[in-house]
Amino acid sequence: MDIFRLLAWLIEAYIFLIMLPYAILSWFRVAYDSPLAKVQLFLYKATEPVLRPVRQIIRPMGGLDFSFMVVILVAEFVLIPVLRG
Numbered sequence: 743m744d745i746f747r748l749l750a751w752l753i754e755a756y757i758f759l760i761m762l763p764y765a766i767l768s769w770f771r772v773a774y775d776s777p778l779a780k781v782q783l784f785l786y787k788a789t790e791p792v793l794r795p796v797r798q799i800i801r802p803m804g805g806l807d808f809s810f811m812v813v814i815l816v817a818e819f820v821l822i823p824v825l826r827g
Contacts, residue, residue, distance in 0.1 A: 750825035753817050760788045765810050 764785035772778045796809040 746825040750822045753821055753825075757814055757817055760785060761792075761810060761814065764789050 764782070767778070767782050767785065772782050792813055793807075793809045796812050797807070800808055800812060802808070
């Protein structure tokens with residue numbers, strides 16, 4: 743396995759194991775003392791460095807944050823195919 747395929751695999755793992763669970767969990771109100779609150783905080787800290795620069799370019803509109811969609815689309819349709827190619 744070369745380094746580019748490994749990097750593509752890591753990006754996909756990050757999207758499916760970190761970003762998507764955080765996006766789904768963000769739809770629900772989690773109690774502060776709940777065990778899920780620690781999971782949500784971890785996922786927030788893991789996704790924020792990636793999403794913050796995108797949010798600076800594409801601001802949330804009408805309460806909807808499109809930064810997740812932009813990051814996932816760029817990764818799935820640009821980065822991963824280039825790394826695998």
